[in-house]
Amino acid sequence: MKHIVKILTLLVAITGFWIGLLQTSVIPQSHTWLLPIYFVVSLGCYGLLMVGIGLMCFPTCPQEALLLQEDITEAKEYLKRNAVDVRSD
């Protein structure tokens, strides 16, 4: 099944549930009408929250840059000794 179909199925199910709520009026209709807005807003909040958390906990590795520089120096020395042209131009 194509992925878009899965997502649409999910949306149809949610819409069905919502129409059901409207018909049976378990909760006041004025509230039910607002539910889709709540849904979209909470989805947006979830997205922003996840991006925020991701940014705050973004894994960085400054020490790796230093280690790489050491590796580069070592590699250049070895290659120079073995007749590989590693002069920067």
Next chain:
Amino acid sequence: MEGKNNNKYSIIVPTYNERMNIALLVYLIFKHLRDVDFEIIVVDDGSPDGTQEIVKQLQQLYGDDRILLRPRAKKLGLGTAYIHGLKHASGNFVVIMDADLSHHPKYLPSFIKKQLETGASIVTGTRYVKGGGVHGWNLMRKLTSRGANVLAQTFLWPGVSDLTGSFRLYKKSVLEDVISSCVSKGYVFQMEMIVRASRKGYHIEEVPITFVDRVFGSSKLGGSEIVEYLKGLAYLLLTT
């Protein structure tokens, strides 16, 4: 590495103007893969900076059965570079990695170990777990990266934490199968590969890697990358 490993690993490295980086990369691969049978396949797209001359010098040093130069006449894109390299691969496993040293060969043993332990069809490097990380990105770059990742996780449910990374180990037959159904370009191509593989039900494992943004030469990312990414996401939603 413990025990006997009879597998052969073909490391495919596409290059364009990477004369310095390819020499350093080859040295580091030989340094970190000591007891493993492997070959390095350099697919050079007609670099004007002398990348191919350097690779020939490296062949003199390490042997032309260990380093294979399979050039193409001009720049033809990343996806076809892998297909081109794959045709010449003699290993039963294929590693694809970037030549610009943002992917460090010291992680190769952990890819191989993970594959041997789990029997996975694909082992993909991830920057977004403990032990992984990125260096050299500004706030804007981090923001787009996180935003892109949240979008993809929400809409595609890919089952892996790092979709656009391109440091991966594949069973050769699996790579051949997946790559033939991929049409995207650039780094959307990396995302398409892993999403299609996931949909096909292949066993995918992850290992942490660190990513140090390129040291020599300029970064090849353009300003339109966000638009390309969104188009890629929509394309994958509709076709996978």
